[in-house]
Amino acid sequence: MGIRDLLHETFVSISANKGRSILTILGIVIGISSVIALTSLVAGFRNMLLGEMGFSQARMVMIWAGTSMTDSDLDALQQGVPEYEMIAGGSYYWANVTTPTEQYSYSILGISQSYFDLMGLELQHGSMFDEEDSRRLNRVIIIGRGICFDLFGNEDFNPVGQAIRLGDNQDQYTIVGVVNGDAISSQYTTIYMPAQTLQKRMTGWYGYDQVWGLVYEGYDVYEVSDSTKSFLAYYFNTEEDYIYIWTMKEMIDQLNVMLAGFTVVLTAIASISLFVGGIGIMNMMLTSVSERTREIGLRRSLGARTSDITLQFLTESITLCLAGGFFGLVFGFLGASLISRIISMVMTDIKFSAAIGLSSVVIAVVVCVTIGVAFGYYPARRAAKLDPVESLRYQ
Amino acid sequence: MSDSTTDPIIQVTNLHRIYETRAGTVPALRGVDCTINRSEFVAIMGPSGSGKSTLMNVLGCLDRPTIGKYIFAGTDISTLSDNQLADLRATSIGFVFQSFNLLPRATVLRNVMLPLVYTSCPHKEREQRARTALRAVGLEERFYEHKSNEISGGQMQRVAIARALVNNPELILADEPTGNLDTATGEMVLQTLKVLRDQKRTIIVITHDEEVASHADRVLYIRDGLFADEWINTPSGALRQTDSERSITQNRAALITEGGS
Secondary structure: OOHHHHHHHHHHHHHHOHHHHHHHHHHHHHHHHHHHHHHHHHHHHHHHHHHHOOOOOOOEEEEEOOOOEOHHHHHHHHHHOOOEEEEEEEEEEEEEEEOOOOEEEEEEEEEOOOHHHHHOOOEEEEOOOOHHHHHHOOOEEEEEHHHHHHHHOOOOOOOOOOEEEEOOOOEEEEEEEEEOOOOOOHHHHEEEEEHHHHHHHHHOOOOEOEEEEEEOOOOOHHHHHHHHHHHHHHHOOOOHHHOEEEEHHHHHHHHHHHHHHHHHHHHHHHHHHHHHHHHHHHHHHHHHHHHOHHHHHHHHHOOOOHHHHHHHHHHHHHHHHHHHHHHHHHHHHHHHHHHHHHHHHHOOOOOOOOOOOHHHHHHHHHHHHHHHHHHHHHHHHHHHOOOHHHHHHOO | OOOOOOOEEEEEEEEEEEEEEOOEEEEEEEEEEEEEEOOOEEEEEOOOOOOHHHHHHHHOOOOOOOEEEEEEOOEEHHHOOHHHHHHHHHHHEEEEOOOOOOOOOOEHHHHHHHHHHOOOOOHHHHHHHHHHHHHHOOOOHHHOOOEHHHOOHHHHHHHHHHHHHOOOOOEEEEEOOOOOOOHHHHHHHHHHHHHHHHOOOEEEEEEOOHHHHOOOOEEEEEEOOEEEEEEEEOOOOOEEEOHHHHHHHHHHHHHHHHHOO
């Protein structure tokens, strides 16, 4: 019996019982749509965390050397560990911003020139400060959109060129840019300025609190991390234990493990529906075998092998499951998109969209075929094992 | 138990078919011997429960004998696997059932093409062969695309015969082929079977209707799982018991009587 014959017989058989077939595959539809919707939402959540929170670069390394590092230390590190594509430093500070009616307190980050490139940050308005600003200790700042909202009433407002009073001395600083980023991102409420400006005009001490490095693509982040630790221990003449290096990859791996666990739990819950759907398929196939006993006897008398009968019923159950899987995919995608929109509408500060990938389709197809085989095999074998003589007598 | 021949298609020797039931063993066939030649039209008659359907199932390779030897077209059936038996049914045996056994969802043409699904016949040839078979049984072309439950009983049986023919089998086994038909339609079906016999096919009809049996070349009477009698159809149309078989018949009858069956 060829594939074309199998598909034809399957089509005829299923279309002869449309209502029953549709009801039977509902369990599969619900199961697959639940799994697809949940996994798409979890993947969307992961993408949001990695993308919006600035964790998109798995090649990033955070370095605490146990002591403040200067620009010359960064240059030495760059030469000592050439696997870094770029290295940036940052100094933290807190300062008040006073308006005629309100006073706000924001985190200030004094940064080296390559910080924005390394972090993959983009400006919504204005431009990045340059070497000249650093050298001249210009009072220039880039603010987050949240600050824009606080100070100007609209996070999309373009305040470039405007000045605000900042710090204990309430000196005037000119806004030269607004950095992109939603409410859950750290840059949303951060003020950036050249590190030298911060150090000279606000903190009074020199050196970076924290250093970030971006490893060239193709290198093992963990190995570069070890090299960095060894180099800095030698460079600062200290123990490796005093140097702490934390990689983004480590965090992303942890996040992936956590989300994978979350996905497994959700999928396991949704799989209950798939299991029930599978039982429905088996029940329908057993009913079908019983109703078509004479037909099975006839087919055997006309020369059908037991394998032909097995294949015929197995193809029917797999086709039913695939049909359920198809509608499950459609409803799952629609459901995930709908939930994404609702989340985006309710939480306007964040950009959330379900991540619907080809892998979901592949997984759904594999799951459906597996269910079709697992729950269709017993009825199919039962049909194939029917005695042709008894089957022909069956009323 | 037949006339001597040089071209037997069926040779059955001491055939037993015993069923195991909860109540014990039930012997349906108890040592059947017979030879059927190619191009013969044989009727097997007997009362209900005599074993004629069991014999048809064994001869049609749907069932295996418990004891005894069955040689079909020179092949010892007992040496064949289930798959080989299925292949044999697909290529060499055609069945016609009393209740037609057509697939109601399928068209007439699809029903006739069904046996070809289990052979290596190419798709392109199937419809052509089905149409040829349907023409051979005299069904009008306008019915070919009808669903099988949309045609009359006589037409259904002709479709069933066409389905039995489509693989060009050596043997056609018909179980009460006129049982569900009126007299005129039954006569038409029997004439069709006789035409097939004339086309060098072997026809075996299971029946309890003497009118049906009168169309056969030879009639085998079965009772209590044994052939009890054998008659041949004379050119004048009258049935006559063969001399050579009379003594065997009597011996069998005696055996049955002694056995208390």
